[in-house]
Amino acid sequence: MxxxxxxxxxxxxxxxxxxxxxxxxxxxxxxxxxxxxxxxxxxxxxxxxxxxxxxxxxxxxxxxxxxxxxxxxxxxxxxxxxxxxxxxxxxxxxxxxxxxxxxxxxxxxxxxxxxxxxxxxxxxxxxxxxxxxxxxxxxxxxxxxxxxxxxxxxxxxxxxxxxxxxxxPKCSVDYDKALREYFKPHLPQLCPDCQIRFDQKPRRLLDCKVPSCKKIASGAPSQLDYLxxxxxxxxxxxxxxxxxxxxxxxxxxxxxxxxxxxxxxxxxxxxxxxxxxxxxxxxxxxxxxxxxxxxxxxxxxxxxxxxxxxxxxxxxEKVSLGRPPVPDIYVITMGKAAQQLLLPYINRLRQAGIYAEYDPDKTSFKAQLKAADNSQARFALIVGEDELASRSVVLKNLQNGQQQTTPLEPLSELIAILKG
Ligand SMILES: [Zn+2]
Ligand SMILES: [Zn+2]
Known part of the structure; x- marks a missing residue:
């Protein structure tokens, strides 16, 4: 790569x-x-x-x-x-x-x-x-x-x-002094960074990640005794x-x-x-x-x-944070006329916050239904010839297979079903 x-x-x-x-x-x-x-x-x-x-x-x-x-x-x-x-x-x-x-x-x-x-x-x-x-x-x-x-x-x-x-800063003066007194006899055993810290910021000696320094630091005086x-x-x-x-x-x-x-x-x-x-x-x-x-x-x-x-x-801790979003509907159309009829409605549903999945590259009913299943959408929204003629859609619940036919207008009814 x-x-x-x-x-x-x-x-x-x-x-x-x-x-x-x-x-x-x-x-x-x-x-x-x-x-x-x-x-x-x-x-x-x-x-x-x-x-x-x-x-x-x-x-x-x-x-x-x-x-x-x-x-x-x-x-x-x-x-x-x-x-x-x-x-x-x-x-x-x-x-x-x-x-x-x-x-x-x-x-x-x-x-x-x-x-x-x-x-x-x-x-x-x-x-x-x-x-x-x-x-x-x-x-x-x-x-x-x-x-x-x-x-x-x-x-x-x-x-x-x-x-x-x-x-x-006031009580730190005493504490820094106490730290220097404690670390002074150990100075030769400390890492090079700690040698510098000893002069500049003795408190940093407590924070060193080198194991030998850590061990020495574990016996250092406590800040709380110097407040x-x-x-x-x-x-x-x-x-x-x-x-x-x-x-x-x-x-x-x-x-x-x-x-x-x-x-x-x-x-x-x-x-x-x-x-x-x-x-x-x-x-x-x-x-x-x-x-x-x-x-x-x-x-x-x-x-x-x-x-x-x-x-x-x-x-x-195996805490669930939800799951990736799945579509509310997967749109299935049969034929160009159905596609054209549905396009403005799909976007109106999306503007209403409905997650609508639609793939114009899939044209056969079978391929579209399979894609709908794979998407884990809640509903397939299907428009065939009958629905085209009556300006309605079939809503198929993909979990239990139940179907209902709903008119496209007013769209608020369809939205209510999908949000319910
Ligand atoms: Zn203080
Ligand atoms: Zn160190």
């Missing part, structure tokens, strides 16, 4: 697309019920937006970002995540003016140059929520609730919500709100978010049954991000999840 799909990407084929439509529309509906509105940003942005927000030293920026220079020498990047672009848009479009809080959601492809594996792709589709405008712990719980109710609403059961607080009074209080209030909302959670002090801008609440939803790639979605507060990319200091939080892993989990 001369042309092949790029490594780490995939086609959503027609036979699978109904599943995507289902999970996407379920997300849109739930987000709307919480008062969130969709925002769409371009798939590429100035590269510096992600360098500034994620941090130059993050893996995303250093190793995984698709960068390119345009014809005028400007540096761009395919977006590796959705939060920085949404916040860029919020600041640029002055969405802070007027309305108190911005409640936003997005759906779209993200790009990371990463080693492809099950549930992990170089172009992947994310759903995400961004809430901008308040530090009230209620909103931490609200954002988590959207994620939780989305996943449970789709039918997933083996879910675990993990919660942590990563503190604020200041304000952060402790916020964390307790978030837990209280979640309990009031009857959302079960466990505390996991090991959650570190991969990106620099997170403060306070951090959370992840784990699906037990997906092996190593078991995190379905994650998020947290990023009270420092808006100021970091040139806006006012406004508290915010959000989450993002990937549809690929979500669909794997739904498959693993």
């Amino acid at each position: 001369e042309y092949q799909i790029p490594r780490g990407t995939y086609d959503i084929l027609p036979a699978q697309s109904y599943k995507w439509q289902k999970v996407i529309s379920a997300f849109r509906e739930l987000a709307a019920a919480f008062g969130y509105q969709e925002i769409s940003t371009p798939v590429f942005e100035q590269a510096s937006l992600f360098e500034r927000s994620s941090g130059d030293s993050s893996d995303v920026v250093k190793k995984e970002m698709y960068r390119f220079t345009d014809r005028k020498g400007r540096e761009f990047a395919l977006r590796p995540e959705g939060t920085a672009p949404v916040v860029r848009s919020y600041v640029e479009n002055r969405l802070d003016i007027g309305s108190a809080n911005a409640k936003l959601y997005y759906i779209g492809p993200m790009f990371r140059y990463d080693r492809p594996q099950a549930g992990r792709y170089r172009q992947f589709y994310q759903y995400g929520i961004e809430f901008i405008g308040s530090n009230n712990p209620y909103y931490d719980a609200e954002v988590i609730a959207i994620l939780w109710f989305y996943l449970t609403g789709l039918g997933l059961q083996k879910l675990r919500l993990e919660l942590n607080s990563v503190g604020c 200041d009074a304000e952060c402790r209080e916020h964390f307790a209030a978030v837990q209280e709100q979640l309990s009031l909302m009857e959302i079960p959670f466990v505390i996991n002090p090991r959650i570190v978010r991969g990106l620099d801008y997170y403060t306070n609440t951090a959370f992840e939803v784990i699906y037990e049954g997906l092996g190593a790639q078991n995190s379905l979605a994650g998020g947290g507060r990023y009270n420092a991000l808006l100021e970091q990319i040139g806006g006012k200091s406004i508290p915010a939080l959000g989450f993002a999840g990937g549809f690929e892993r979500l669909l794997l989990a739904l498959d693993e």
